[in-house]
Amino acid sequence: MATSKLHVAMFPWLAFGHFIPYLHLSNKLAERGVKVSFLLPKGALTKLQQLNHHPKLIHFFPLVIPHVDGLPPGAETASDVPFSLHQLLASALDKTRDQVETILTSLKPDIVFFDFGRWIPEITRQLGTKSFYYSVINACTLSFFRVPARRITVETTMEELIQPPPGYPSNTVKIKHNETPHIAGLNDPRLGAFLHERLTTGLRECDAIALRSCQEIEGAYSDYLAQQYSKPVLLTGPVLPETPATQLEEKWDKWLNKFEPGSVVYCAFGSQITLQKEQFQELMLGFELSGCPFLVALTPPHGCSTIEEALPEGFKERIGERGWVHGGWVPQTLILKHPSIGCFVSHCGFGSMWESLVSDCQIVLIPFLLDQVMGTRLMVEELKVAIEVERGEDGMIGKKALSKAIQLVMDNESELGNSVKNNHINLKNIFSSKDWQDKKIDSFVQDVQFILESPGA
Incomplete structure (x- = not known):
């Protein structure tokens, strides 16, 4: 089947952390002539249109997200509700089934890529098409928590939960006993059981699993998933978007140019992480104490409407021009490419993880969510390209x-700092190659076509 005849649909979970990776994959497929139909909430459309680089091949199909009791009026995405209400948001997703089924019946795509919509395989079987579970989180997290070798229910104890399943391919990429109270969502048995049932159903029922990863860093985990689910596991590579052709805005460029190459610490935790004020202030004091110039981009902490009101007393006066704390969006890809940036303090979200790997920066990690913790262990313990900040007993x-x-990674005399830097350079030389990334997508498309053309497909 020629790629110009291939038609796929995308139906990601109702969160920008899922919409955007799905759209990045859509752009890569459209580059190769694949037609893409993208299903998403009506309200998210305007925020994503600018990321559609192939509007003649990628078409959006807006969905009306029905109201569910307990959700704020008009809630459409994970950005609109706290983490504790995501289960209700999933109920709203389920209520879109009739809309989704009507659209897919009309379009008849060859494949539907999905994650939380566990009923998609049932629809595609009726239509005689294929369903691919496309994961935007790392393979090590899926391998640890979302496999048939383990069962998670509301009765599952914390001790049982943090034990790796039989055959899990790592002794180091896992949860530590002393950190379980501090990982968001881990202590909610109801949410844990709900996610396990929903996601393993989708993984079990789909025709193939697709991962935003590669053999070089998660080969053992993808092999384990293939064995656990007895189905093909396809790897897309990092699916990184092209670096914007635009220049870094003058206000950022002018400020960063004041500092020596490789001297500035940049920190960002994505849009999902909102800190408590006490933790936010402790981090600001940590940046001050480091002695390095720094650029911090975080959402205002809980209870604060602006970043300025959350800063420690006297902080701005002490820091002066050495630090910039920003409470809104920043062009992260362009900032990481600026020669003055020497260190990236990240939450290890999967997108930021890949961006850090293809950067020239040293990497310091502070994970908050489950997949971020597992990704951090992958980066620190197995790849040895980063260091993790130690939490206190209170988390x-x-x-x-x-x-x-x-200071450890920024000190040129530090043995550990130089070790992770050299390991990082070795991987960066592989991952930042456009040829390497293109080959990964080309191989993925070939694997997709092979599945579609196989007998019984």
Whole structure:
């Protein structure tokens, strides 16, 4: 089947952390002539249109997200509700089934890529098409928590939960006993059981699993998933978007140019992480204590409407021009490419993980969510390209711990700092090659076509 005749549909979970990776994959497929129909909430459309690089091949199909009791009026995405209400948002997703089925019946795509919509395989079987579970989180998290070798229910104890399933391919990429109270969502048995049932159903019922990863870093985990689910596991590679052709806005460029190459610490935790004020202030004091110039881009902490009102007393006066704390969106890809940036303090979300790997920066990690913790262990323990900031017994990231981690990787005399830097350079040389990334997508498309053309497809 020629790629120009291939037609796929995308139906990601109702979160921008899922919409955007699905759209990045859509752009890569459209580059190769694939037609893409993208289903998403009506309200998310305007925010994503600018990321559609192939509007003649990628078409959006807006969905009306029905109201569910307990959700705020008009809630459409995970950005509109706290983490504790995501289960209700999933109920709203389920209520779109009739709309989705009507659209897919009309379009008849060859494949539907999905994640939370566990009923998609039932629809595609009726239509005589294929369903691919496309995961935007790392394979090590799926392998640890979302496989048939383990069963998670509301009765599952924390001790049972943090034990790896039989055959899991790592002794180091896992949850530590002392951190379980501090990982968002891990202590909610109802949510844990709900996610396990929903996601393993989709993985079990789909025709193939697709992962935003590669053999070089997660080969053992993708092989384990293939064995667990007895079906093909296809790897797309990192699916990184092209670096914007635009220049970094003058205000950022002018400020960063004040500092020596490789001297500035950049910190961002994505749009999902909102800190408590006490933790936010402790981090600010840690950046101050490090002695390095820094650019921090975080959402205002809980209870604060602006970043300025959340800063520690006297902080701005002490820091002066050495630090910039910003409470809104920043052009992260362009900032990471600026020669003055020498260190990236990240939450290890999967997108940021890949962006850090193809950057020239040293990498310091502070994970908050389950997949971020697993990704951090992958980066620190297996790839050995980053260091993790140690939490205190109360789960807090202390100013001294953050400052120590930054100084460790920024010190040219540090043995550990030089070790992770050299390991990082070796991987960066592979991953930042456009030829390498293109080959991964080309191989993925070939694997997709092979499945479609196989007898009985």
